[in-house]
Amino acid sequence: MDYLYESLISAVTLIFNLDIDVRSAVWTSLYTSSTAIFFASLFGIPTGLWLGLSRFRGRRILVTLLNTLMALPTVVVGLLLFGLLSRQGPLGSWGLLFTPLAMILGQMVLATPIVANLVLAAVTGADRRILPTLLTLGASPLQTVVQLLKEIRFGVMAAIIAGFGRVIAEVGVAMMLGGNIRGVTRTMTTAIALETSKGEFAFGLSLGIILLAVALMVNLGLNFVQQR
Amino acid sequence: MEPIYRLKNIECRLGENFSLKVHQLEIDKHEIHVVSGPNGAGKSTLLRVLALLLKPQQGSFFYSGQPIDPSASNHLSLRRKMTLVEQFPYLIQGDVFSNLAFGLKNRRISRAEQVHRITETLSIVGLDDFSQRSIKELSGGEVQRVALARALVLQPEVLLLDEPTANIDHDSLAGFEQILHSLVKNGMTVIMSTHDPAQAVRLGRNMVRVEGGKVLEA
Numbered sequence: 001m002d003y004l005y006e007s008l009i010s011a012v013t014l015i016f017n018l019d020i021d022v023r024s025a026v027w028t029s030l031y032t033s034s035t036a037i038f039f040a041s042l043f044g045i046p047t048g049l050w051l052g053l054s055r056f057r058g059r060r061i062l063v064t065l066l067n068t069l070m071a072l073p074t075v076v077v078g079l080l081l082f083g084l085l086s087r088q089g090p091l092g093s094w095g096l097l098f099t100p101l102a103m104i105l106g107q108m109v110l111a112t113p114i115v116a117n118l119v120l121a122a123v124t125g126a127d128r129r130i131l132p133t134l135l136t137l138g139a140s141p142l143q144t145v146v147q148l149l150k151e152i153r154f155g156v157m158a159a160i161i162a163g164f165g166r167v168i169a170e171v172g173v174a175m176m177l178g179g180n181i182r183g184v185t186r187t188m189t190t191a192i193a194l195e196t197s198k199g200e201f202a203f204g205l206s207l208g209i210i211l212l213a214v215a216l217m218v219n220l221g222l223n224f225v226q227q228r
Numbered sequence: 229m230e231p232i233y234r235l236k237n238i239e240c241r242l243g244e245n246f247s248l249k250v251h252q253l254e255i256d257k258h259e260i261h262v263v264s265g266p267n268g269a270g271k272s273t274l275l276r277v278l279a280l281l282l283k284p285q286q287g288s289f290f291y292s293g294q295p296i297d298p299s300a301s302n303h304l305s306l307r308r309k310m311t312l313v314e315q316f317p318y319l320i321q322g323d324v325f326s327n328l329a330f331g332l333k334n335r336r337i338s339r340a341e342q343v344h345r346i347t348e349t350l351s352i353v354g355l356d357d358f359s360q361r362s363i364k365e366l367s368g369g370e371v372q373r374v375a376l377a378r379a380l381v382l383q384p385e386v387l388l389l390d391e392p393t394a395n396i397d398h399d400s401l402a403g404f405e406q407i408l409h410s411l412v413k414n415g416m417t418v419i420m421s422t423h424d425p426a427q428a429v430r431l432g433r434n435m436v437r438v439e440g441g442k443v444l445e446a
Contacts, residue, residue, distance in 0.1 A: 127318055129314060129316070129317070129318035130318055132276070132281045132312075132314070133314070133317070133318045133320075134330075135281055135307060136279055136281060136307065136310075136311050136312045137311065137330055137331035137334065137378065137382070138304070138307055138308040138311075138331050138334045138335060138382065139330075139331075139334050140304055140334065141302075143334050147320065147330070150320075150321065151320065151321055
């Protein structure tokens with residue numbers, strides 16, 4: 001018990017002393033995850049809207065595929081992208097492996113199906129009167145989509161937050177594509193894994209506390225927006 | 229005078245179990261037309277076909293003498309000439325003003341004109357001070373009035389109303405029917421459904437009877 005208590009005190013001290021390694025891991029995590037979720041939303045939201053609003057042959061297959069992609073193991077994504085980005089791989093000449101950009105790419109692959117699927121669920125679960133109402137009020141196709149997005153905005157926000165939660169907490173992609181390089185690609189999760197294995201439990205705990213705080217703040221932000 | 233709507237041999241199938249068939253239907257301009265029939269007969273479906281919200285699988289459809297392919301997807305300019313108020317209307321999230329402004333913004337009406345028209349229209353439906361009221365604070369009858377105002381503010385050629393008096397109390401009925409008469413006097417065509425035979429008789433020199441998915445008479 002003393003061990004846990006002392007580790008907790010050390011972890012809190014590390015946070016309040018703004019330890020440089022802690023700061024760097026937090027910044028890398030936030031930067032890569034935010035960029036990844038931004039681009040995942042750019043692709044995922046239109047995909048979810050398109051699948052939710054259109055009816056065509058093969059739609060069910062696409063939806064099933066998207067559902068499957070939601071459960072993609074992070075190490076599998078890491079492995080595939082590692083193959084593509086490594087020196088012998090087809091994209092090896094780009095020199096992206098073990099850079100934050102490679103991590104962003106991997107996290108984007110993880111988050112896009114989540115965002116798309118949850119936006120699709122928001123569209124299909126939306127009030128069925130919305131579309132005819134917008135059309136009868138003379139909305140063009142673009143005006144219809146924009147207003148529909150406003151009407152289902154909480155579903156869309158939940159989709160983005162779920163995607164963010166997935167990528168900020170993952171280890172596989174960050175480890176395999178980032179390489180856990182100190183000060184460059186070391187994220188909170190990879191640092192926790194490494195430092196704990198080295199016996200630096202307090203350091204891992206300090207990052208764990210920050211990770212939880214980030215999740216809490218994101219959810220508080222969502223609640224605040226929902227209540228307005 | 230050319231009828232505003234002319235439908236011939238229209239069939240609109242909704243799923244496996246229901247289809248609306250219109251052998252022939254002509255609707256004259258600048259009059260009130262009452263669509264009557266029992267619940268589930270197809271009154272709402274007919275109104276949605278007329279509002280170009282449902283696509284019939286076959287038949288010919290003319291609007292003001294112009295042939296229209298109702299199965300085509302883009303009828304934006306035509307849709308902007310008509311507005312349907314549903315029996316259970318959906319109000320856009322926000323306040324009453326934003327609901328009334330939505331269609332006007334779509335048509336790129338200036339902000340000053342929006343405010344002028346909205347104020348005037350809210351007064352017509354008896355909701356003078358409701359502009360900033362959140363839609364969450366409205367009663368069922370007020371929702372219906374806002375939906376009516378949202379349609380009227382667009383000054384459409386054709387106003388389609390699906391059971392518009394379902395949530396309006398008896399005392400307000402005469403006022404509502406008076407509004408319809410004044411709209412028609414100003415050149416609008418009103419097509420409304422009702423399952424109240426007394427109201428159908430009161431309003432309807434022009435009756436359209438729908439039963440079992442078939443438009444029986446025009």
